Amino acid sequence: xxxxxxxxxxxxxxxxxxxxxxxxxxxxxxxxxxxxxxxxxxxxxxxxxxxxxxxxxxxxxxxxxxxxxxxxxxxxxxxxxxxxxxxxxxxxxxxxxxxxxxxxxxxxxxxxxxxxxxxxxxxxxxxxxxxxxxxxxxxxxxxxxxxxxxxxxxxxxxxxxxxxxxxxxxxxxxxxxxxxxxxxxxxxxxxxxxxxxxxxxxxxxxxxxxxxxxxxxxxxxxxxxxxxxxxxxxxxxxxxxxxxxxxxxx
Numbered sequence: 001x002x003x004x005x006x007x008x009x010x011x012x013x014x015x016x017x018x019x020x021x022x023x024x025x026x027x028x029x030x031x032x033x034x035x036x037x038x039x040x041x042x043x044x045x046x047x048x049x050x051x052x053x054x055x056x057x058x059x060x061x062x063x064x065x066x067x068x069x070x071x072x073x074x075x076x077x078x079x080x081x082x083x084x085x086x087x088x089x090x091x092x093x094x095x096x097x098x099x100x101x102x103x104x105x106x107x108x109x110x111x112x113x114x115x116x117x118x119x120x121x122x123x124x125x126x127x128x129x130x131x132x133x134x135x136x137x138x139x140x141x142x143x144x145x146x147x148x149x150x151x152x153x154x155x156x157x158x159x160x161x162x163x164x165x166x167x168x169x170x171x172x173x174x175x176x177x178x179x180x181x182x183x184x185x186x187x188x189x190x191x192x193x194x195x196x197x198x199x200x201x202x203x204x205x206x207x208x209x210x211x212x213x214x215x216x217x218x219x220x221x222x223x224x225x226x227x228x229x230x231x232x233x234x235x236x237x238x239x240x241x242x243x244x245x246x247x248x249x250x
Contacts, residue, residue: 187236
């Protein structure tokens with residue numbers, strides 16, 4: 001079941017990582033526009049402040065958390081701070097990620113590989129660990145982990161990034177199995193090719209005008225936050241302006 005988009009999130013609390021730009025920025029705006037109070041997490045303070053201005057201007061509210069996801073203990077502390085201040089969490093979107101380098105696997109520098117795995121894998125696990133008990137206290141907890149189609153294709157020169165996203169999808173599927181008897185619903189989402197800085201870095205010769213904007217993609221991903229959706233453990237992708245589900249790879 002995919003939402004018709006008519007839902008509201010008044011009184012809900014949503015955490016979004018990578019919220020200072022791109023898809024994360026627009027996911028934060030989208031959820032705030034539906035009434036959620038957004039905890040916006042990112043390294044870039046300027047981008048977070050711009051987001052806060054936009055959300056406030058539209059009548060919404062946000063709490064800004066300048067945080068580098070390579071600081072793993074800080075992620076643990078974030079969960080404790082949320083519990084102390086709000087007592088629960090309704091939505092968690094693990095959006096932040098880095099591309100690393102597109103190159104033969106044997107040419108990837110160790111420091112590049114280690115940072116990619118820290119941000120794309122270890123920080124997501126830390127987020128899951130610190131938000132799981134908070135999301136279970138919600139009457140309709142939602143967790144979305146952003147993935148990529150390269151997790152399934154094993155494309156040449158993309159090995160570290162593809163491996164990191166494959167790990168994220170397994171996290172989501174296992175977490176969904178563990179929590180299917182609760183009210184928490186967990187999914188992974190492939191946003192597809194989007195007009196972002198990361199996409200430009202990955203495919204520099206591509207015409208960005210041929211790609212959907214981050215705002216358009218975020219509006220589709222946000223549909224998975226509908227409190228009425230009861231499915232869990234699904235893989236979704238944004239394609240041709242639609243949010244589509246597809247079978248888990250065996």
